Amino acid sequence: MIDPVLSLRDAKLALDANAGRVEILHGIDLDIRAGETVGLTGPSGSGKSSLLMIMGGLERATGGTVMALGHDLTALGEDALARFRLKHMGVVFQSFHLIPTMTALENVATPLELAGAADAFDRAEAELTAVGLSHRLDHYPSQLSGGEQQRVALARAAAPRPAILLADEPTGNLDGPTGEAIMDMLFGLRDRHGATLVLVTHAPELAARCDRQIRLRDGRLDTLSEAAE
Amino acid sequence: MSAAWRIARRELRGGLRGFYIFLICLALGVAAIAAVGSVRAGIEAGLAREGAAILGGDAQAEFTYRFATEEERSWLESVAEEVSETVDFRSMAVAGNERGLTQVRGVDDLYPLYGEVVLDPPMDIASALERRALPGGVMQPVLAARLGLRVGDTFTLGTQQFELRALLEREPDSAGAGFGLGPRTLVTLEGLQESGLITAGTLYDTQYRLRLPAGTDLEALENAAETRFAESGLRWQDSRNGAPGIARFVDRLGAFLVLVGLSGLAVGGLGVSAAVRSYLEGKLDTIATLKTLGATGRVIFTVYFIQVGILSLIGVGLGLLLGALLPLALGPVIEAQLPVPAVFTLYPGPLVEAAIYGLLTAAIFVIWPLARAQDIRAAGLFRDIAGGGMSLPRWPFLLVIAALSAVLIALAVLFSGAWALSLGAAGGIIAALAILAIMAGLVRISARRLARSRVVRGRPALRLALGAVGGPGGETASVILSLGLGLTVLATVGQIEMNTRNAISQDLPEVAPAYFFLDIQNDQLPDFLEIAHAQDGVGRIDTAPMLRGIVTRINGQTARDVAGDHWILRGDRGVTYAASQPESAELTQGTWWPDDYTGPPLVSFAAEEGAELGLSLGDKLTVNVLGRDIEVEIANFRVVEFGDMGINFVMILNEAALAGAPHTHIATLYAEEAAEGPLLRTLSRAFPNVTAIGVRDAITRVSEALGGLAAATSYGAAATLVTGFVVLIGAAAAGTRRRVFEAAVLKTVGATRGRILASFALRSAILGAMAGLVAILGGALAGWAVMTFVMEADYSFQVISALTIVSGGAVASLLAGLAFAWAPLAARPARVLRSRD
Structure with a gap:
């Protein structure tokens, strides 16, 4: 068997809230193989976004281990996690999360620059052209529609050619046709670069496009199902 | 509603x-x-x-160069219950080899009419000044210390010895006396009679303080006095405004x-x-x-x-x-x-x-x-339309x-x-705000341009900082405006203060004389010059006859009615005479009179002041000198540079016009610094009646007075800056939410905390430095305007003050920014980003 790119063992997450400590994930065991597309589904509050966040090192698991490409994310410091994402991961959010003080081009170039790429801007431009935004390079996020903002976010996540793409309800804030176009792009990017894609979604038809669907309920894995090819 | x-x-x-x-x-x-x-x-x-206590009486009549005439004195006595006479002049107090400039006041036994003189050891002023073996005197502790005197020692004024009976802690009327160059010595009028200091032509003022019957109409009395003695040089003051200065x-x-x-x-x-x-x-x-x-x-x-x-x-x-x-x-x-x-x-x-x-x-x-x-x-x-920019309402x-x-x-x-000052300040603030707003816009545009330029590619921290400075929303405008305005006020005060200090302490002494000598009698002048020239290290000595005169009329009309409240018309001014045109006198209009001119009196008038008074060639001035009216015609106007501290007179009359008027001479003496001490000792021993004013001491006194003023102003400016800093902290605090989000996104795409911090620090420093730069421009402009139009002095850009302001601005902004950097750096990206979903 090929080594999994993501491997969770008894992964737990508990957060301190005003009302006391809340257990969000209760010991998740999960392996995701290289090149696989995985859909995380489940009702609201089931912990699917939290699971995605600990896979990306954006949230630290409070128990168990989270291995990504052979690195234990729970053992890495804040900056080491940032460097790890820079090299290996791209993240897309429901609310796009572009930096409002930067143009589309600058937003996409930022991770490339952080990685020290000399041709950061050329690559960023190529990436934006690939998502159909060559005419919006110098626009600020506030000057773009929701669909356009999400395309910039996709370009930004994909530009450094990450091995793992994480997407947290990337079409949640978009209308049907726009969301569909974004999904086409996301899967297109994955196909072109051969990245592993983990996708959180409420939409059954999106989950159905993935190689595998994982359903969560109350912070536990509910059903494992292989999507029909 | x-x-x-x-x-x-x-x-x-x-x-x-x-x-x-x-x-x-x-x-x-x-x-x-x-x-x-x-x-x-x-x-x-x-x-x-x-x-009343500050003035020394309910009302006061003052004369220069003379005591009241019989007529004046009897009128004063007719309106008052009591009249107290004092005389005031500068002199040298001498004790052994030590000597010091002092402002002497000779008093009668009614002094003080109001208030109390506080002495150390405590005693009443009458017994402190009474004549025993010697007449008594009291002086301020600083003078006694300078002369090495203790209570019971003797000191000399002119040719009269006095016994120091006590130290003068407080005199009730000191605040009304104005700016004195020397510490005070009090003696009796009677004690001064043998001193040889109060003679015709020497410079002294006399005051007649009145205790008036209760209910006296001060305004009516002032009018009466001024009508009666309009042109005798009497100056009237009363307790409605005891210390007008x-x-x-x-x-x-x-x-x-x-x-x-x-x-x-x-x-x-x-x-x-x-x-x-x-x-x-x-x-x-x-x-x-x-x-x-x-x-x-x-x-x-x-x-x-x-x-x-x-x-x-x-x-x-x-x-x-x-x-x-x-x-x-x-x-x-x-x-x-x-x-x-x-x-x-x-x-x-x-x-x-x-x-x-x-x-x-x-x-x-x-x-x-x-x-x-x-x-x-x-x-x-x-x-999301939060970052809506600066659209107009x-x-x-x-x-x-x-x-x-x-x-x-x-x-x-x-x-x-103060309408001119208020409008100037309002205009300054509005202009500064406008310039700052424009600069904020320019800074944003340039930062945006620079962020996209190839120069900063590959330097993500710098580009992030520039992007934040130039991007929409952000705190650029509010930081540059608030910090910029605060720094502009501070820069203005700094530029003015440094320029003023420079004008006094650096520019002048290079050309200024070491000493002014006052009250050199006619018969002393040749000896004075001979002895002075014989001293080592003595350079040029200029002398001029010196009288005091009051311009009372211009072309027959009361001077103040014609020319208003100009400083030339306020009280008496120095007057001199000259036969031929002095070397330094540069005429702007008219001609000098012939050497042997004996016709109707002529005057050479200071050009700038003449223009301010609206005078022209041929105008006739009535000048009261020693109680005598002299009508003079303006023969020429001449450039007078008061800034060089040499001998300068607004009015130079022809020699014959003042012939016979008792007068003394004034001298300025240029000397090497090392020669000053021995020179002073020699000259004041030889001429005890002559008063020496050390220019260095005088400059120190003026600098001290200005220093106090500058301090008061600095406190005011500091309050503005503190407010500016509070605004800055407010801006930084308000921007925290934005930065937390930015930091979370940057961490997600792979930025380390060091890089994020560097970017935050850079943007704060850039904003602060920009605010500082604008402040320097504004400060230099305002400083130039104040120096040129208000102080009428030269302006030079003060680099050190300016650099301090820019770096101060950058540091202040940096500190405020860093104070709020912890939250963005510490926040977990997942929590920040998910809370916004």
């Missing part, structure tokens, strides 16, 4: 959170103005209460400091505006929801205007409390520093003034963001802002009574 009120009340239930900066900004500005106004009112009340000074300084306070309030206004904008940004959803539910723009405006209005009242109230209590609490400390009495209590006037300024400023600065809030569309709920609001600003400026003119 009532719906708006109810909604506003519900919104206010959240308390003052998010409004601390608002309150501090407003309270600080109001407190500074209220405190300055209260201190000024306290001093004015003190001066008014002790007017000080009262005027306090008034001016107070007005100036209030204007500095107003600039502080303007900075505070920026903070208030930023706080309101940031509060409203947090309320975008509420406003959009209210609009969705049917609230009109007017209702929205009213809802938030009510809230901000209530907060403004709280802020102004806090400021008034602070401004009223501070002078009360610090009263004893302040009074100890003042040369004049002060009464510290609650003065409603200054508090009302400060409150009006505070409320108007708050209104001017909150209307802008409030007006924009009412334009928020319901669609804002569905689209609708024109009625702009009109209201302009009208309120005009009212504020008009009130500042009215309250300060």
Whole structure:
């Protein structure tokens, strides 16, 4: 068997809230193989976004281990996690999360620059052209529609050619046709670069496009199902 | 309205959170103005209460060069219950080999009519000055120390010996005497008679202090005196304004400091505006929801205007409390520093003034963001339009802002009574704000350009910083405006202060003489010159005959009616005569008279002052010299540089015009510094009646006085800067939410905390340095204007002060930025980003 790119063992997450400590994930065991597309589904509050966040090192698991490409994310410091994402991961959010003080081009170039790429801007431009935004390079996020903002976010996540793409309800804030176009792009990017894609979604038809669907309920894995090819 | 009120009340239930900066900004500005106004009112009340003691009598008649005539004296005695005579002049006090310049006052046995002389050891002034083996004298401790004198020792004034009976701790009428170059010595008039110091032609003033019957009409008496002795050189003063010089000074300084306070309030206004904008940004959803539910723009405006209005009242109230209590609490400390009495209590006037300024400023600065809030569309709920930039409010609001600003400026003119200064300051603040706003725009555009240029590619921290400075939203405008205005005030004060200090302490001594010698008698002059020239290290010696004269009429009309209250016409001026044109005299108009001219008296007049008085060639002036009227015709105008500290006279008459008038000579002596001490000892031993004024000492005294002034101004400017810093902290705090988000996104795409911190630090430093640069431009411009038009002195750009300001700005901004960097750096990206989903 090929080594999994993501491997969770008894992964737990508990957060301190005003009302006391809340257990969000209760010991998740999960392996995701290289090149696989995985859909995380489940009702609201089931912990699917939290699971995605600990896979990306954006949230630290409070128990168990989270291995990504052979690195234990729970053992890495804040900056080491940032460097790890820079090299290996791209993240897309429901609310796009572009930096409002930067143009589309600058937003996409930022991770490339952080990685020290000399041709950061050329690559960023190529990436934006690939998502159909060559005419919006110098626009600020506030000057773009929701669909356009999400395309910039996709370009930004994909530009450094990450091995793992994480997407947290990337079409949640978009209308049907726009969301569909974004999904086409996301899967297109994955196909072109051969990245592993983990996708959180409420939409059954999106989950159905993935190689595998994982359903969560109350912070536990509910059903494992292989999507029909 | 009532719906708006109810909604506003519900919104206010959240308390003052998010409004601390608002309150501090407003309270600080109001407190500074209220405190300055209260201190000024306290001093004015003190001066008014002790007017008679400060003046030394209910009224005073003063003469220069002479005692009152029989006629004058008997009139004074006819109107007063008591008349006390004093004489005042500069001289040298000598003890052994030590000598020091002193301001001597000879008094009669009625002195002081009001108040009390405080001596150490305690005794009454009459017994301290009475003649025993020698006449008695008292002097200020600083002079006694300089001469090495202790109580019981003897000292000499002119040719008369006195016994030092006590040290002079306080004389009641010192504040009215004006600026003296030497410490005070008190002796009796009778004791001075043998000193040889009060002779015809020497420079002295006599004062006749009156104790008037209760209920005397001071105004009527003043008119009577002036009608009766209009042209005899009598100067009248009464207790309505016992220390006009000080009262005027306090008034001016107070007005100036209030204007500095107003600039502080303007900075505070920026903070208030930023706080309101940031509060409203947090309320975008509420406003959009209210609009969705049917609230009109007017209702929205009213809802938030009510809230901000209530907060403004709280802020102004806090400021008034602070401004009223501070002078009360610090009263004893302040009074100890003042040369004049002060009464510290609650003065409603200054508090009302400060409150009006505070409320108007708050209104001017909150209307802008409030007006924009009412334009928020319901669609804002569905689209992120927070970073809406700096769009203008609708024109009625702009009109209201302009009208309120005009009212504020008009009130500042009215309250300060100094219209030129007020309008200048208002113009300065508005111009500075406009320049700063333009600069903020330019900085943003350049930063944006630079962020996209190839130069910064591959330097993500720098590009992120530039992107943040140049991008939409952000704090660029508010930091550059608030910090920039605060720094501009400080830079202006710095430029003026350094230029003034330089003018006095650096420029002048290079060309200035070492000593002025006064009261050289005619028969002493040849010996004086011979002895002086024989000393080592002595260079040029200039001498001139010296008389004092008062210009009473211009072309037959009362001078003040013709030319107003010009300084030349205020009291007596030095007058000299010359047969031939002095080498240094450069004529601008007319010709010099022939050497042997004996016709009707002619005068050579200072060109600049002549122009100010509206004089032209051929005009006739009546000059009262030693009680005698001389009518002179203007023969020429000549350049006079008062700045070079040489011998300068506004008026030079032809020799024959003053022939026979008793007079003395004045000399300026240029010498190497090392030669000054021995020279002074030799000359004052040979000529005990001659008074020497060390230019270096005089400059030190003037520098000290200016230093005090500069300190007062610096405190005012510091208050402005503190407000600026508070605004800065407010801006940094308001920007925290934005930075937390940016940091989270940057971490997600792989930025380490070091890089994020570097980017934050860079952007703060860039903004601070830009604010500093603008401040330097503004400060240099304002400094130049003040030096050129107000001080009439040369201006030179002060590099060190400027560099300090720029780096200070960068550091202040950096500190404020870093103080709020922890939260963004520490936040977990997942929590930040998910909370916004």
